[in-house]
Amino acid sequence: xxxxxDDHHDDHGHQSRFIQHHYDDAQHQFDSGKLGIWFFLVxxxxxxxxxxxxxxxxxxxxxxxxxxxxHYLDVKWGAINTAVLIVSSLSAxxxxxxxxxxxxxxxxxxxxxxxxxxxxxxxxxxxEYSHKIHEHILWGKYFDPCVASAGNHLLNKGxxxxxxxxxxxxxxxxxxxxxxxxxxxxxxxxxxxxxxGKCEVIEVVGANRRPIEACEEVPGKSGGHGKPAKFPxxxxxxxxxxxxxxxxxxxxxxxxxxxxxxxEVRCDAVPAPAAxxxxxxxxxxxxxxxxxxxxxxxxxxxxxxxxxxxxGPPPExxxxxxxxxxxxxxxHGIHVLVGVFVFIWxxxxxxxxxxxxxxxxxxxxxxxxxxxxxxxxxxxxxxLYLIH
Amino acid sequence: xxAAVDTNASYLTATRGWKSWAYTLDHKRIGMMYLFGILGALxxxxxFALLVRAELWSPGHTIAGKDAYNxxxxxxxxxxxxxxxxxxxxxxxxxxxxxxxxxAPDVAFPKLNLTSFYLWxxxxxxxxxxxxxxxxxxxxxxxxxxxxxxxxxxxxxxxGAFVLGFSSIFTGLNFLVTIHKFRPKAMGWFQMPLNLWxxxxxxxxxxxxxxxxxxxxxxxxxxxxxxxxxFDPNLGGDPVLFQHFFWFYSHPAVxxxxxxxxxxxxxxxxxxxxxxxxxxxxxxxxSIALALFSxxxxxxxxxxxxxxKLANMVFSALTFSVGIPSAIKVFNWVSTLYKGxxxxxxxxxxxxxxxxxxxxGGLTGIFLAILSIDVQLxxxxxxxxxxxYVMMGSTLIAFIGALHYWWPKVTGKMYPERxxxxxxxxxxxGFNLTFLPQFVMGSRGMPRRYWDYDPEFQIFHQLxxxxxxxxxxxxxxxxxxxxxxxxxxxxxxxxxxGGTTLEWDAPTPPTVFNFPEPPEIHELYNYDDLEExxxxxWVRKPSTGAKxxxxx
Numbered sequence: 001x002x003x004x005x006d007d008h009h010d011d012h013g014h015q016s017r018f019i020q021h022h023y024d025d026a027q028h029q030f031d032s033g034k035l036g037i038w039f040f041l042v043x044x045x046x047x048x049x050x051x052x053x054x055x056x057x058x059x060x061x062x063x064x065x066x067x068x069x070x071h072y073l074d075v076k077w078g079a080i081n082t083a084v085l086i087v088s089s090l091s092a093x094x095x096x097x098x099x100x101x102x103x104x105x106x107x108x109x110x111x112x113x114x115x116x117x118x119x120x121x122x123x124x125x126x127x128e129y130s131h132k133i134h135e136h137i138l139w140g141k142y143f144d145p146c147v148a149s150a151g152n153h154l155l156n157k158g159x160x161x162x163x164x165x166x167x168x169x170x171x172x173x174x175x176x177x178x179x180x181x182x183x184x185x186x187x188x189x190x191x192x193x194x195x196x197g198k199c200e201v202i203e204v205v206g207a208n209r210r211p212i213e214a215c216e217e218v219p220g221k222s223g224g225h226g227k228p229a230k231f232p233x234x235x236x237x238x239x240x241x242x243x244x245x246x247x248x249x250x251x252x253x254x255x256x257x258x259x260x261x262x263x264e265v266r267c268d269a270v271p272a273p274a275a276x277x278x279x280x281x282x283x284x285x286x287x288x289x290x291x292x293x294x295x296x297x298x299x300x301x302x303x304x305x306x307x308x309x310x311x312g313p314p315p316e317x318x319x320x321x322x323x324x325x326x327x328x329x330x331x332h333g334i335h336v337l338v339g340v341f342v343f344i345w346x347x348x349x350x351x352x353x354x355x356x357x358x359x360x361x362x363x364x365x366x367x368x369x370x371x372x373x374x375x376x377x378x379x380x381x382x383x384l385y386l387i388h
Numbered sequence: 389x390x391a392a393v394d395t396n397a398s399y400l401t402a403t404r405g406w407k408s409w410a411y412t413l414d415h416k417r418i419g420m421m422y423l424f425g426i427l428g429a430l431x432x433x434x435x436f437a438l439l440v441r442a443e444l445w446s447p448g449h450t451i452a453g454k455d456a457y458n459x460x461x462x463x464x465x466x467x468x469x470x471x472x473x474x475x476x477x478x479x480x481x482x483x484x485x486x487x488x489x490x491x492a493p494d495v496a497f498p499k500l501n502l503t504s505f506y507l508w509x510x511x512x513x514x515x516x517x518x519x520x521x522x523x524x525x526x527x528x529x530x531x532x533x534x535x536x537x538x539x540x541x542x543x544x545x546x547x548g549a550f551v552l553g554f555s556s557i558f559t560g561l562n563f564l565v566t567i568h569k570f571r572p573k574a575m576g577w578f579q580m581p582l583n584l585w586x587x588x589x590x591x592x593x594x595x596x597x598x599x600x601x602x603x604x605x606x607x608x609x610x611x612x613x614x615x616x617x618x619f620d621p622n623l624g625g626d627p628v629l630f631q632h633f634f635w636f637y638s639h640p641a642v643x644x645x646x647x648x649x650x651x652x653x654x655x656x657x658x659x660x661x662x663x664x665x666x667x668x669x670x671x672x673x674x675s676i677a678l679a680l681f682s683x684x685x686x687x688x689x690x691x692x693x694x695x696x697k698l699a700n701m702v703f704s705a706l707t708f709s710v711g712i713p714s715a716i717k718v719f720n721w722v723s724t725l726y727k728g729x730x731x732x733x734x735x736x737x738x739x740x741x742x743x744x745x746x747x748x749g750g751l752t753g754i755f756l757a758i759l760s761i762d763v764q765l766x767x768x769x770x771x772x773x774x775x776x777y778v779m780m781g782s783t784l785i786a787f788i789g790a791l792h793y794w795w796p797k798v799t800g801k802m803y804p805e806r807x808x809x810x811x812x813x814x815x816x817x818g819f820n821l822t823f824l825p826q827f828v829m830g831s832r833g834m835p836r837r838y839w840d841y842d843p844e845f846q847i848f849h850q851l852x853x854x855x856x857x858x859x860x861x862x863x864x865x866x867x868x869x870x871x872x873x874x875x876x877x878x879x880x881x882x883x884x885x886g887g888t889t890l891e892w893d894a895p896t897p898p899t900v901f902n903f904p905e906p907p908e909i910h911e912l913y914n915y916d917d918l919e920e921x922x923x924x925x926w927v928r929k930p931s932t933g934a935k936x937x938x939x940x
Binding site for chain 2: 022028032046048049058324
């Protein structure tokens with residue numbers, strides 16, 4: 001596909017001025033570069049390989065984390081990015097052909113398309129990342145999603161109530177939580193018997209994080225535009241200490257702005273079978289609102305169950321999924337960024353008219369690199385977004 | 389280079405000024421710069437080794453406290469591994485010799501070659517930053533979780549090793565392409581000097597193994613910097629996974645060190661025996677075999693890290709199999725010596741030292757491959773002695789030998805032969821005095837990396853310390869007389885040793901593009917072609933027919 005025309009093989013006078021002196025001719029230089037880029041790509045694959053091994057290992061040990069956590073990745077954005085990268089790979093390959101045929105304008109157009117697609121990919125990735133940063137769905141130590149005030153001890157034992165942001169104080173008498181660390185206060189102030197089985201409202205004060213979405217099932221109190229809760233917003237109430245009788249419970253995040261906004265937490269009394277002691281260990285049985293019982297849950301469609309599964313309390317060390325997610329997509333993103341710079345450099349050279357049928361190696365090599373970057377994404381997309 | 393450069397002038401003097409070196413694309417100059425950097429690093433790493441040995445002169449506090457001691461041995465290991473013996477043979481001497489042995493004007497990618505060198509410089513500076521900003525006390529292996537907790541300068545050290553890894557990858561890539569694409573038509577794969585087979589195998593490992601170290605160190609960096617948790621058990625990560633990743637690189641890294649050493653030993657043995665190499669193809673294939681096996685044995689570093697029994701047995705068996713290509717080489721070298729006209733010049737003294745010490749290092753490796761024995765010997769001085777016999781007694785000795793072998797070619801100056809022989813004997817005695825007692829100590833249970841020890845071990849530690857200082861003195865002497873010879877050495881003949889590979893057909897020192905005319909390809913290792921001159925050096929006999937002329 002990509003052999004340079006070597007009509008002028010022996011005629012050094014007509015050769016591109018970019019043929020370096022220590023090569024015999026243009027073909028020799030091209031072949032050397034091609035072999036070099038292939039070795040480089042092998043190196044790249046091995047560079048990524050450790051991350052894939054880590055992915056496989058943790059998925060093997062903790063399939064529940066992957067099944068749970070991937071719901072927080074948006075398949076829509078992932079799919080769009082896949083399409084964007086495939087288009088850019090096509091335009092990169094086309095650029096090589098244009099360079100071979102000395103079609104300078106076609107080459108420039110193809111390079112521009114490639115750069116635009118690469119930037120588009122990065123833009124979409126930025127949208128995805130900023131959502132996650134906003135919701136504190138981050139890697140390792142910083143995995144601290146919105147309900148972490150209560151969920152911390154479930155999510156991650158090593159991550160004790162990390163500061164004021166997510167801290168709440170549970171006031172058992174008032175049935176309210178003030179500012180402070182909820183986790184630390186359970187033990188000192190266990191929920192009073194009066195709360196049991198009753199409909200109680202807990203207010204979480206001092207949480208300056210913007211609430212995500214409220215549980216919309218409460219008529220008239222929805223803060224979430226009718227969307228189902230995105231993260232387990234009932235975590236607080238589900239805690240046996242808070243709502244000991246409540247398998248059916250809910251939490252409502254008051255939409256009161258950034259700082260000092262109150263978060264309401266409601267435990268709705270439910271005439272339902274008592275919760276199994278290990279309700280947390282069995283996320284499929286997690287109810288979402290006070291109106292629902294376990295029996296109703298079982299009757300739900302697979303899709304609904306899957307969704308509720310996603311909204312259940314995260315398995316321990318869910319942070320590891322996001323560590324791997326950010327490591328893999330981050331490293332891939334860096335490669336895309338490098339690709340952008342390489343293609344901008346090629347564009348500059350193409351406009352200057354450097355590339356001829358005798359000398360188009362850099363375009364070819366960059367395209368090969370770009371195909372590999374594309375290919376890695378083709379693996380990342382199903383491995384991270386499409387888990388079943 | 390501008391048109392004004394006389395390409396028929398010596399590469400050392402064709403252009404002048406520091407810029408002509410800083411921006412050079414000439415593989416020989418780049419190799420020379422590497423060589424000086426590596427010799428500097430060798431002195432630094434050696435100084436740390438002597439500090440370690442001095443501290444161990446007596447139990448308890450001798451010259452330094454525990455924390456300082458931890459830093460001494462860590463920095464000794466990190467500097468020696470990453471800055472000296474990994475780049476030593478391929479990047480410094482390989483760079484100078486590989487294109488000439490191929491009859492090529494340069495490596496395939498000269499700019500990439502210079503990039504590799506500057507990456508080495510950046511990596512070395514980062515390690516120096518680590519030395520001067522609190523040191524490092526993790527051991528050169530950076531094992532998690534300790535490397536996540538220590539307050540010492542892990543971040544610059546890890547970044548340095550990461551950058552050095554890419555220097556190594558690019559050098560390997562360059563060599564692979566050069567050997568594939570710049571071999572003259574008349575030089576088939578099996579007409580290549582064995583040094584090139586060794587460098588090819590090494591380059592293969594550099595390209596295939598080093599990226600895994602790269603990503604591992606990157607993850608460690610991110611771990612410390614951003615607490616990503618992949619290796620942190622507090623966050624659900626797996627610290628043993630770090631060991632797997634680390635040794636997936638670092639075991640091949642041991643072969644990245646030893647295989648090029650085997651290459652130069654093949655060259656020196658045949659040249660100074662005046663006899664064709666015995667079993668050329670076996671030596672060539674065993675280099676490739678070592679490159680392949682090197683990827684399959686990393687688990688033997690984790691026999692006591694909670695690896696499954698099955699994995700332990702598989703890794704143990706595979707580790708034994710490494711003995712086969714290694715033994716093939718040793719037998720072939722010994723057979724080459726047999727009935728040879730052996731010349732005991734300095735490079736040959738180092739080659740013979742290599743033969744003895746590599747055999748000891750290799751055989752003790754077989755001890756350690758045995759599961760039941762490894763449980764006993766793991767983390768004792770026995771392991772320390774074993775890998776020093778391979779990494780220092782073999783690789784570094786071969787490096788010093790190769791340095792003497794090619795020094796006249798690349799500098800145009802002879803070193804003082806008599807002083808050099810004394811130094812070579814000093815190195816041999818010093819080395820064995822340092823490490824033989826460590827085998828004894830280790831088998832009696834002296835753990836490695838300990839600052840303090842029972843008084844019963846003191847005699848062995850003292851012998852070892854005396855040996856280390858003799859070794860240090862001898863190597864320092866080597867560096868001194870080599871530097872001296874740059875100015876005062878006698879002019880070297882074109883072929884001082886009577887070698888048959890192409891570099892001895894190049895002018896001394898080589899011209900800018902190595903050969904004024906494309907060289908003729910002669911039969912490899914045919915010593916009947918050459919005759920010795922009364923004033924020193926060898927020339928080809930007039931009538932010996934070249935196989936054919938070069939051309940790519």
